[in-house]
Amino acid sequence: MSIVKKYAHPIIIFLIFEIVAVTLWLTKHNLFYLLNFSYIGISIALGVFLYIRRYKHARRVVQLLVGIYMLVYLGLICNENMQIEGFWYYLFTGVFEAATIHYAVAKIFGPLIFGRGWCGYACWTVMVLDFLPYKVPKEPRKKLGWIRYLTFAASLIFVSSLFLARVGNLERIMFWAFIVGNVVYYAVGIALAFAFKDNRAFCKYICPITVFLKPMSYFSLFRVKCDKEKCVSCGKCKRVCPMNVDVTDNSRKRENGTECILCMECVKSCPKDAL
Ligand code: SF4
Ligand code: SF4
Ligand code: SF4
Numbered sequence: 001m002s003i004v005k006k007y008a009h010p011i012i013i014f015l016i017f018e019i020v021a022v023t024l025w026l027t028k029h030n031l032f033y034l035l036n037f038s039y040i041g042i043s044i045a046l047g048v049f050l051y052i053r054r055y056k057h058a059r060r061v062v063q064l065l066v067g068i069y070m071l072v073y074l075g076l077i078c079n080e081n082m083q084i085e086g087f088w089y090y091l092f093t094g095v096f097e098a099a100t101i102h103y104a105v106a107k108i109f110g111p112l113i114f115g116r117g118w119c120g121y122a123c124w125t126v127m128v129l130d131f132l133p134y135k136v137p138k139e140p141r142k143k144l145g146w147i148r149y150l151t152f153a154a155s156l157i158f159v160s161s162l163f164l165a166r167v168g169n170l171e172r173i174m175f176w177a178f179i180v181g182n183v184v185y186y187a188v189g190i191a192l193a194f195a196f197k198d199n200r201a202f203c204k205y206i207c208p209i210t211v212f213l214k215p216m217s218y219f220s221l222f223r224v225k226c227d228k229e230k231c232v233s234c235g236k237c238k239r240v241c242p243m244n245v246d247v248t249d250n251s252r253k254r255e256n257g258t259e260c261i262l263c264m265e266c267v268k269s270c271p272k273d274a275l
Contacts, residue, residue, distance in 0.1 A: 007052060010045035016113075017041020020105060033101075036074075040066055044121060051264065059121060059263055060130065067127030071182070074098065075124075079171070081178040083185075084152070084208050088159035089174050107212050115220030116213050119203060120261035125182075129189045129199050138197035141244050141256075144205040152208035200242050204259070214258040224260065224267060225250050230274035237266035237275060247275060 004011070021037030024030075047062030055061075074080045078098075081089060086099035104110075106118045119126065158177075162170060189202035203210065226237075226248045237247050246255035247266045267275045 007049060010048040010052070013048055014041050014045035017044070024101065037105075039069065040122070043069075044117075047121060062121040063123070063127045063130065066122040067124035070102075070122070071124040071127075075178055075182075079175050081174040083178055083181045084155045085159050085177050085181060086174055088156055089170065092159065092163050103212070107209055108216060111213055111216035112219050113221045114262070115217040115222055116259070116261045117222070119213065120263045125185050125189060125207070126200065126203060128186055129193055129202060132190065132193045132199045134193055134197045134199045136240055136242060137200070137244065141204065142196065147205050148208055148210050151206055152211040155208050198242075203261075204243070217258050217260070218252055222262065224262070224264070224275055227274045230272045232272055232274075234271065236269050236271065240265045240269045 017037050021034045024033035043062050043065040047058050050058035075082055080098040082099050087103045090100045192201035193199045224247050243259035244256045245260045
């Protein structure tokens, strides 16, 4: 197999990010976009490259590279609220800047192509939660997904209220909202992981961003598919899946299909190379 063919995926990923980087750089006349999207593209392409090289922690490398960059550099140093409140804030002010662009690319339109890749490879919340001991859920999934709509509504009401009440110094408030929001996310995420014996419990029941991610990723171009000719129905793929996806069903309506984070644990574990 030629080198280019073998590493086609990381090359394509890198090129897609470069197109976004250069387009935004030239249209917004801001070098930040070139550096930002190039860094993220290189990080993800590196992870996919390491995965092809069968490096066990490839996904974690990307998660840490992108997650720390977004949390520490963009969030804490550049004072950009990259949480959902920041998205509402910039949307209401009509500014198409960091948080709105980030949401448009990673969480709203991007999932039409790469599904919930954000959740598998970049989110700074699960960058921490994935260190916890319950990588594979130890208990059946709960019917608590409705909570995400409450947190989604709460974030929207919080930011709308600030605008309606004409509160001043919103930039500062959004910075502190970012700090407090992250502390709350980590605290709730860790507590739920231990309570439900599932590192991804926060993603499954609480995270408001899934209100965007789930419907868009339903149409995702990149999906893990099952070769029915090879599959022996051993069920191993479902047992190792952190998101309880029935990956042997190729239909878009498969059980928990919009939860797939493209972590590839099922692919790695299949004894028949059916995925
Ligand atoms: S569901 Fe939310 S918390 Fe979980 S990985 Fe995705 S964006 Fe992060
Ligand atoms: S692990 Fe492979 S062989 Fe087993 S059920 Fe899943 S796809 Fe089929
Ligand atoms: S184990 Fe497979 S089906 Fe489950 S989330 Fe990861 S890639 Fe998706």
